[in-house]
Amino acid sequence: MERIKLHDKEFKICIPYEQIMESIKKVANKMNSDYADKDAPIFLAVLNGSFMFAADLMKFITFNCEISFIKLSSYSGTGTTGTVKEMIGLSTPIKGRNVVIVEDIVDTGGTVEVLHKLVSDAGAADIKICTLLLKPEAYKKDIPVDYTAISIPNDFIVGYGLDYDELGRNYKDIYVLEPK
Ligand code: IMP
Ligand code: MG
Numbered sequence: 001m002e003r004i005k006l007h008d009k010e011f012k013i014c015i016p017y018e019q020i021m022e023s024i025k026k027v028a029n030k031m032n033s034d035y036a037d038k039d040a041p042i043f044l045a046v047l048n049g050s051f052m053f054a055a056d057l058m059k060f061i062t063f064n065c066e067i068s069f070i071k072l073s074s075y076s077g078t079g080t081t082g083t084v085k086e087m088i089g090l091s092t093p094i095k096g097r098n099v100v101i102v103e104d105i106v107d108t109g110g111t112v113e114v115l116h117k118l119v120s121d122a123g124a125a126d127i128k129i130c131t132l133l134l135k136p137e138a139y140k141k142d143i144p145v146d147y148t149a150i151s152i153p154n155d156f157i158v159g160y161g162l163d164y165d166e167l168g169r170n171y172k173d174i175y176v177l178e179p180k
Helices: 015-036 049-059 110-121
Strands: 005-006 009-015 041-046 066-078 079-088 098-106 126-134 147-151 174-177
Touching: 015 126, 015 147, 041 049, 041 110, 049 098, 066 110, 079 174, 098 110, 110 126
Parallel strands: 041 066, 041 098, 098 126, 126 147
Antiparallel strands: 005 009, 009 174, 066 079
């Protein structure tokens, strides 16, 4: 589909599924060489946005690993609220473990900062950040984003797990908000 309408807004396709998969494969291959000789890490996927990315990423991973999920919330509509709430906490002990935080998108970095602190406070031995999408112009934090599949401009996008007020997560391509 070239265009989708979610609530009151129109979006047009900007990153087709095939390109998303190619980018994920590249990032997975980088991890495959980085983690080949390390203790099996635990991937901590951030719900809801990263469910599709996490599922596709895992299929390209060739080392032993675990996966678990955490749920946070910071967004309302198309602008960040600036506050991040923990909704489903850590269900797995991660003390002494290698942890890879799996995000759908890193925007200002507020979410990543909160997650990094949470995982660090829980005693992780090593923490890496992996994101499908990064908005470099918006990112304001010092925490390194270790694995980025795709860097994008400072636009609002949906699809492939990402939503506009909970709609749009099901579409396999990524769409950008059309200016009115
Ligand atoms: P941050 O805390 O500002 O980095 O925002 C991160 C979270 O905001 C992401 O995990 C998404 O849930 C949401 N978000 C940021 N940018 C977008 C976007 O362009 N479309 C949809 N959700 C977004
Ligand atoms: Mg998210």
